[in-house]
Amino acid sequence: MLRIGALPPLQVSPATLVTVLLVAVLMFPSLQGPGLSAGRSALVALGLGLFLILSVLVHELAHALVARAFGARVDHIALTLWGGHTQYRAERMPAIGSVLVSLAGPASNGLLAAATGALGAIAAQGTVLSVAASFATWLNVVLALFNLLPGLPMDGGRALESLLGAVLRRPVLGTRITAWIGRAIAVGVVVLPLSRIVRLGGAGGFSLLTLLWALLIAGLLWQGASRALEETRVQERVAALDAAALARPVRLLAPHTPL
Template sequence: MSTRTVRFGTRVPSGWVVGQVGGIPVVLAPSWVLIAAVLVLLYYPVVQRLVPTVGTATVVGTTVAFVVMLLVSVLLHELAHGFSAQRLGGRPREYVLTFWGGHTSFEQELPRPGGSALVAVAGPAANGLIAAGAWLVLEATALSGPGALLLYGAVISNGLVAAFNLLPGLPLDGGHVLEALVWALTGDRTRGTVAAAWIGRIVAIGVVVVVLVLPLLRGSRPDLGSIWMVLIAFLLWTGAGQALRTAGARRQAAGLDLRRLAVPAVAVDANADLDQAMLAARAGGHVVLVEQGRPVALLETQAAGQVPPGARAGTPATAAARALHPQQILTVATGLPAVEAVAAAQHHGSVVVLLDPRTGETGVVEVTAVARAMGARRRP
């Protein structure tokens, strides 16, 4: 997602934009509605039982306040990831609040294990600070009733979130720490990802055993909380599987360099006419129309050739050009990030334009050429 200003309520693939922090969109996933409903069902009877002397309106208000507090806690967790990554040179793409918490996506992976581990730890650390702050307020004041219950909820929920997220298995934050540790010891990030992903699957199985299997063996019936945790375990298993697929793709993409597949291109100002564009095309290769140093269109030489030579001087080059979607402009050329960028861009056209942000040089890469290169890497 672009980090340009996105209006409140805009629908994006991951959900609805509900704000921006530092120019980075904050997105509420549709699944958050489900988690909010589950939390209300879980917490309402707790409030009703612990503060029976208050009215229904107060119970409802306290329950809703608890859900909002959790939403804010999750957001602060993700912002901690984002802010720490920015200090290390990794810009977030979006903060997404989802069914089982949230996630922060980044424009690029951090290149060193130490930085990756620090970013992973930042989220649980934020929850730990929230829990500690709520506990200090409780200790320093004589709050009782709904206010105290809300603070106790902040202490317990943030403490549990911090501890759970530090379990050493992907996709949890502790899994990213384990991945970084193996990466630092072996020099191989992919090996770290595989190890942390398999531990993540073990964690998922462990959650099911603890919250469902053992209580059933003791004769207990599953409640809404245990069912919710089983869903969380399923998401952990799915996330670990995705991490394994990412590791396989990273191995496959290792050593891939789009610059070796690129056909040189000549950059021509987007305000040029067809005469100037065709003159550049005669030098060979593609003609990329640029605006303020940014590629905006690719000249269609066949369409341009159909314009009579006498009319080309007064015809804008854009009249015989195919507009480029922003995702078709790539500044990353190597490894898995490049492959993922090409995969995202193929929905908008059969080519991508490789741009060197330092020199402004451009090259055109056929999506099929990348697919062939990846296919060759799959063959033994």
């Protein structure tokens, strides 16, 4: 665990290096072109991979700080192969608090996109700085929009889950609806690159790598949505328990009665 001042403890998995390299590999072909040599393109691609991890950290810090503002205890922030998550506990948080905590992450990526977009606008066109700023803006826009998708386990799904739970007065139903939306999104994550490959009549190495990455992300999303559905089943079983039906009469015995 890393500790930086008053910020929540930070847990960084070595697998984040894999994320950096994978992002660099995916970005490298798009960076090759006039004005950038292969070496510079590789360096910019690696820099963008590192910037993505930094963007994820800012995203999770936004979650943590807003959660603290609503009285939650933030245990730690974790950066992993799949991005990151913020572990926090709140005994009672109003629906609006849960919504704001969920939306804080994508909002922070929107601000980063605005900052890098402004930097790219003032940089000389065609320079390394302008190219890097353009791609950094694109990464944060994608990160924000993807997390805003209204299905679990994405932030948009968490926000919708809280709203539905408050409006319907049935939190379990809100979770179930957003979990099924999350499953549909997981399927869509695979269908989109697969349909592109079919439309182009084949798949090159880059398309196959994109499809593989999409399959891994879809698996993670499906797993998260399925876990939420399982939690609703457990909650319903617990709610259906009747303490009176489970109770048994107590027999009082004398201290020396053999059992």
